[in-house]
Amino acid sequence: MKCYSEMNRDELMSEKNVLQGKYEEFKNEGLSLDMSRGKPGSEQLDISMPMLDVLSSESDCRTDEGFDCRNYGILDGIPAVKKMFADILEVSSDEVFVGGNSSLNMMFDTISCLMTQGAPGCEPWIKQGNIKFLCPVPGYDRHFGVTEYYGIEMINVPMDSNGPDMDLVEQLVSSDEKIKGIWCVPKYANPTGITYSDEVVRRFAALKPAAKDFRIIWDNAYVIHDVADEGDKLLNLMDECKKNGTEDLPIMFTSTSKITFPGAGVAVMACSENNMKSFKERYKFQTIGYDKINQLRHLRYLKDSSGLIEYMKKHKAVIAPKFKCVLDALESEVRETGCAKWENPNGGYFVSVDVMNGTAKEVVRLCKEAGVVLTGAGATYPYGKDPDDSNIRIAPTYPSVEELEKAVKIFCVCVKLAAVNKLLG
Numbered sequence: 001m002k003c004y005s006e007m008n009r010d011e012l013m014s015e016k017n018v019l020q021g022k023y024e025e026f027k028n029e030g031l032s033l034d035m036s037r038g039k040p041g042s043e044q045l046d047i048s049m050p051m052l053d054v055l056s057s058e059s060d061c062r063t064d065e066g067f068d069c070r071n072y073g074i075l076d077g078i079p080a081v082k083k084m085f086a087d088i089l090e091v092s093s094d095e096v097f098v099g100g101n102s103s104l105n106m107m108f109d110t111i112s113c114l115m116t117q118g119a120p121g122c123e124p125w126i127k128q129g130n131i132k133f134l135c136p137v138p139g140y141d142r143h144f145g146v147t148e149y150y151g152i153e154m155i156n157v158p159m160d161s162n163g164p165d166m167d168l169v170e171q172l173v174s175s176d177e178k179i180k181g182i183w184c185v186p187k188y189a190n191p192t193g194i195t196y197s198d199e200v201v202r203r204f205a206a207l208k209p210a211a212k213d214f215r216i217i218w219d220n221a222y223v224i225h226d227v228a229d230e231g232d233k234l235l236n237l238m239d240e241c242k243k244n245g246t247e248d249l250p251i252m253f254t255s256t257s258k259i260t261f262p263g264a265g266v267a268v269m270a271c272s273e274n275n276m277k278s279f280k281e282r283y284k285f286q287t288i289g290y291d292k293i294n295q296l297r298h299l300r301y302l303k304d305s306s307g308l309i310e311y312m313k314k315h316k317a318v319i320a321p322k323f324k325c326v327l328d329a330l331e332s333e334v335r336e337t338g339c340a341k342w343e344n345p346n347g348g349y350f351v352s353v354d355v356m357n358g359t360a361k362e363v364v365r366l367c368k369e370a371g372v373v374l375t376g377a378g379a380t381y382p383y384g385k386d387p388d389d390s391n392i393r394i395a396p397t398y399p400s401v402e403e404l405e406k407a408v409k410i411f412c413v414c415v416k417l418a419a420v421n422k423l424l425g
């Protein structure tokens, strides 16, 4: 097959007729398929069911130190749980705070704390006028939702296969003291699935922000979520920051939402001593302590960081065929037409497809009419506005492989049909 951009009008017309025929056939099947939800499938949730039975006696509820987890106490997490996450995030236990059931909630709290209390030694953000945040795009809609909620102006920073455009990040951050932070998903980014290169991580650590209270929100949600046999390696930002004396820049997060149960997992934050002191100062007013029974359940079931990494192989076995299904279809159905681009991620939860400029909304509409729900076009950009109307996030984990096979076939036809229509004008 020729690339669409090289086809003449007659060739495009005959391609359109073929695609339209296929599309009508799919439509007549009256399907109801969903590739919009970035959540584990039930087979993945089943993996963690035994965890619910690990605590049954009074002695089960005691930590190694003998602390009774059925009661109040231990604000920053059970020591062995802190250690487990410290090893995963490659920081020290002292730098870890184990929170509640959601890392997004901890990120929201963090922004809230910086807005109202400020970073150590600095005015609260809210008192500093119209502040701004950098948003690598495409990115995670809920991150953008947090900054939008607080009325923080969001500035798009393009992503490539190495991470955010660091020339632009450095230039903006060093010249504008109203820029207070940046959202990052450094490993298996949501949605592109890429992992930041060593150089990008080093450049983050070496940033010289004009704002003394600039923070890197380092959301390592997919830190151990490999799909490929050979997973990506992310350079340790905290180590790099320590070399540069910039350890107050990053605030790191992760959770077990995509490991055990979303909404009933364990979330953690990691940061420098300086930052930790100020966050703890706030948390101590906010709660007497988080759900230590759940922390203990996770600890007994997953054991330690090695147990956790081993455990992720069970998830990989379930979701790798789903990623393969999507990527194989894109490769065989779309690649030669040249009308879309995508990354082949080695992990994470998404495949991000850049369809022909100006056709993403149309692809989503066509899919919907044929019974396939996709995440709304624009969702991966601040304010829901994709300037190129090009990015679509596919979430392969929730449907079964059979459902996915069908859904992705329809998606490919819609991507091509929208492109051909656009070229025909």
Ligand SMILES: Cc1ncc(COP(=O)(O)O)c(C=O)c1O
Pocket (backbone or CB within 6 Å): 038, 101, 102, 103, 104, 105, 140, 185, 190, 219, 221, 254, 255, 256, 257, 262, 263, 267
């Ligand atoms: C990058 C990223 N961060 C955070 C979350 C939510 O995590 P949690 O369930 O811990 O709030 C998600 C969920 O999809 C995500 O993709």
